Amino acid sequence: MNNNKKKADISVVVMVLVIIAVLVLGGFAVAPKIKDTMAVRQAEQLSERMQNGTATVEDLANSEGMQFDEYLAKYELKADDVTKDTNMVDFMEKLTLKNYCTFAGVEYSDEALEEYKVLAETAEDADEDAKEDEKEEKVEITADTTDMATKYGFAQYLYAKQQEELNGPVEVDPEAETEPEAE
Numbered sequence: 001m002n003n004n005k006k007k008a009d010i011s012v013v014v015m016v017l018v019i020i021a022v023l024v025l026g027g028f029a030v031a032p033k034i035k036d037t038m039a040v041r042q043a044e045q046l047s048e049r050m051q052n053g054t055a056t057v058e059d060l061a062n063s064e065g066m067q068f069d070e071y072l073a074k075y076e077l078k079a080d081d082v083t084k085d086t087n088m089v090d091f092m093e094k095l096t097l098k099n100y101c102t103f104a105g106v107e108y109s110d111e112a113l114e115e116y117k118v119l120a121e122t123a124e125d126a127d128e129d130a131k132e133d134e135k136e137e138k139v140e141i142t143a144d145t146t147d148m149a150t151k152y153g154f155a156q157y158l159y160a161k162q163q164e165e166l167n168g169p170v171e172v173d174p175e176a177e178t179e180p181e182a183e
Helices: 003-053 057-063 068-074 088-094 096-104 110-130 148-167
Strands: none
Touching: 003 057, 057 068, 057 088, 088 148, 096 148, 110 148
């Protein structure tokens, strides 16, 4: 009877080992799929945060495969300017005009800035004639400008120029009263 008991014990051990082997192999088979699903879900959540403007600087850095410090260096900012938890809208406000263009995905050039200044001054002069009572101080537009409306207007201007080069003329109002959308 001892012999039968030993055979039963060995059978149980063999079945347990087979079950463990099946579970391990199943885990290896399913793990990549689970990992891919989690990566897709994280990417969707990041995309949603970027669209609604709640993404943080750390999220933006991660989306480009960069460390926080590298990301700040790319945009010539310091840790005193923003933290990892700073939202993207506040981050964009800290950027200079030139760096905002990089962030927005348009190519900055001094020549384009000079062209834009002429358009902006022309629009301001026309606007002043219409609003003689309201005198606002003119702001000098430079590559280091941090005024959000100016940055947004210039980025729109550059985008329109790029589209014009690709598709033909596009009309842009440099004094458009619109708010920048979250990138």
